[in-house]
Amino acid sequence: MAELRRTPLYDLHLAQGAKMVPYAGWEMPVQYPLGVMAEHLHTRAHAGLFDVSHMGQIILRGADAAAVLETLVPADIQGLAPGRQRYGLFTGPEGGILDDLMIANKGDHLLLVVNASRAEHDLAHLQGLQGVTIEPVTDRALLALQGPEAAEVLARLVPEAARMTFMDARDADWQGVTLWLTRSGYTGEDGYEISVPAKDAVRLAEALLAFPEVAMIGLGARDSLRLEAGLPLYGNDMDDATSPARAGLGWSIPKLRRPGGARAGGYPGAEAIGAELAEGARVLRTGLRPQGRAPIREGVELFAGDEGGEAIGKVRSGGFGPSVGGPIAMAELPRGLAPGDVIWAELRGKRLPVEVVALPFFKPNYKR
């Protein structure tokens, strides 16, 4: 097995008492002494600091970078104003999802943030493009500061952070260090992702941790936060066999890129993806709440009735939602199920009732 990579914050994690685990080829903190539940609740109440340096940061340069990237990503990137960021998908030739990503227009270049588990794939995928240069960013860490007090805290160090709204992207100076800020995240909370030079990352993290509102938060709580916010995770809720419509991500593909739109198609899998968006998917990412207290986790089979029959789907992400106060899950299930419908999960040989609910489980608090 290849050696696990370490982020610039590795020693800080150890000093903070983190439990480190392998994740997507990196040695990452899954939790700190506070514990997953308290870390989750801290983020919803105050501000949580996450090390997301394992994620891939990639710069795309070229006069037509936006148009070129649109040949891989069915989003409106040419219409993305400087200083703004947008969510998008790399699609595959069969209409599946190769990764999900953030795309920021930084004026003279695009900045992409991709999943750690897909960074190597995405870089190779981008290398096939003509007319752009691809620069993997290898000398910067990425921090996320998330929660209702994130904006107030960050503004103490970087005043202009307060003037950004949801999905703004801008550079800001902190003590002579240039930070690449976006007002975004993946927890359902207001907050920022902060790209900082690797050599300054610990100093910035310590400056943030000096405020009583801020605590380090591990990957365990990051997962329960994103699940409560109804945000899909690559590798769980979507993969190269899951189409955008099935994953509930059709919203990221504007009319402009759909059949009949001004820039329709022109990306991998466009025909299948466009047709499915028009007709509606047969199966959809669906929210579930078990009626009992037992969590239903990834892989648990779901049935229409309390005995017999074929499985109608499987849980793709599931666990306990600390802010919801009970178990929650997302599964791919046949279209036509409505909130309030009851289906059954088979857990340890028993069928347990599970209610279909609208996503998200926990309403996001973005600063729009």
Next chain:
Amino acid sequence: MLKYTEDHEWLKQDGEEIVVGITAHASEQLGDVVFIDLPEVGREVEAGEEIVVIESVKAASDISAPIAGVITAVNEALSDTPGQVNDDAMAAWFFRIKPAAGTDLSGFLDDAGYQALIG
């Protein structure tokens, strides 16, 4: 006197019955406990039989019956407030078991033995 299993259960003799829970070390390893599925009272169990499911925020784990016998009581309060296991593992008992004839607890770890196990 308390005894321990290598699976991080504690056993306490109380009259004819044995009270069983998990250790603080085990609860720390599990993380925040969010669900506990307890056996039915009156169930006859074999030693090593998996009779309790504990779900933490991280994963599901099984707890085995440390000895053969009959379940005489379960701690129903854990169903509603499973977090008691994290707050005070020694107080948060799981079940009471009436040992089968001939049960001998002398093979289990004593306190010093358990402390050595978890280092």
